[in-house]
Amino acid sequence: AQKVTQAQTEISVVEKEDVTLDCVYETRDTTYYLFWYKQPPSGELVFLIRRNSFDEQNEISGRYSWNFQKSTSSFNFTITASQVVDSAVYFCALTPPPGLGSQGNLIFGKGTKLSVKP
Amino acid sequence: DSGVTQTPKHLITATGQRVTLRCSPRSGDLSVYWYQQSLDQGLQFLIHYYNGEERAKGNILERFSAQQFPDLHSELNLSSLELGDSALYFCASSGIPKTGVEQYFGPGTRLTVT
Numbered sequence: 001a002q003k004v005t006q007a008q009t010e011i012s013v014v015e016k017e018d019v020t021l022d023c024v025y026e027t028r029d030t031t032y033y034l035f036w037y038k039q040p041p042s043g044e045l046v047f048l049i050r051r052n053s054f055d056e057q058n059e060i061s062g063r064y065s066w067n068f069q070k071s072t073s074s075f076n077f078t079i080t081a082s083q084v085v086d087s088a089v090y091f092c093a094l095t096p097p098p099g100l101g102s103q104g105n106l107i108f109g110k111g112t113k114l115s116v117k118p
Numbered sequence: 119d120s121g122v123t124q125t126p127k128h129l130i131t132a133t134g135q136r137v138t139l140r141c142s143p144r145s146g147d148l149s150v151y152w153y154q155q156s157l158d159q160g161l162q163f164l165i166h167y168y169n170g171e172e173r174a175k176g177n178i179l180e181r182f183s184a185q186q187f188p189d190l191h192s193e194l195n196l197s198s199l200e201l202g203d204s205a206l207y208f209c210a211s212s213g214i215p216k217t218g219v220e221q222y223f224g225p226g227t228r229l230t231v232t
Binding site: 037045046111 | 120149153161162176206208212219220223226
């Protein structure tokens with residue numbers, strides 16, 4: 001079965017600190033996709049990144065970076081120089097492989113609530 | 119703004135009642151997914167429609183049903199409501215029902231059952 005674990009329930013940092021959000025996934029499939037979504041206090045879910053299982057290159061987008069390691073089944077997310085506006089719940093998600101009953105629906109972790117204090 | 123709209127934003131109703139949640143996907147998107155977010159279960163996939171046809175079911179209760187209309191908007195019907203159905207219901211849309219294509223989420227409908 002596919003599963004996503006975000007062991008950190010809540011993290012609190014002071015502005016300008018770096019913070020890493022952990023994501024560990026389980027799947028038996030060789031082809032899969034991983035995602036990160038942000039849910040700010042307003043409630044909507046905002047897409048941040050998609051990574052396929054064949055691309056282990058790390059990605060950087062401004063203050064955000066992602067570290068994908070298949071050997072440890074992890075897809076961690078780092079925010080550099082955090083800001084108050086980064087305060088949100090962050091979800092890691094996995095798509096099961098295509099097949100009967102699956103057409104791209106997301107399997108989410110429980111989320112990590114990040115609080116950035118001024 | 120994701121381009122996905124959901125109405126109503128908030129809904130308060132009593133146990134035993136029936137409600138309908140509405141979702142309009144992004145222009146051009148044929149797939150609509152419904153998810154439920156609750157404190158107990160987190161974010162869970164409910165059901166997926168593509169171009170009017172049901173494609174996949176997740177942890178959707180028999181009291182819940184959905185459909186997608188010819189204009190591609192979708193409705194999620196929840197009946198015989200229980201207190202435990204109180205949750206945030208999201209719909210998301212994507213262009214094709216292919217694994218890995220990002221889904222764009224609407225703002226959600228917060229359902230409170232009293």
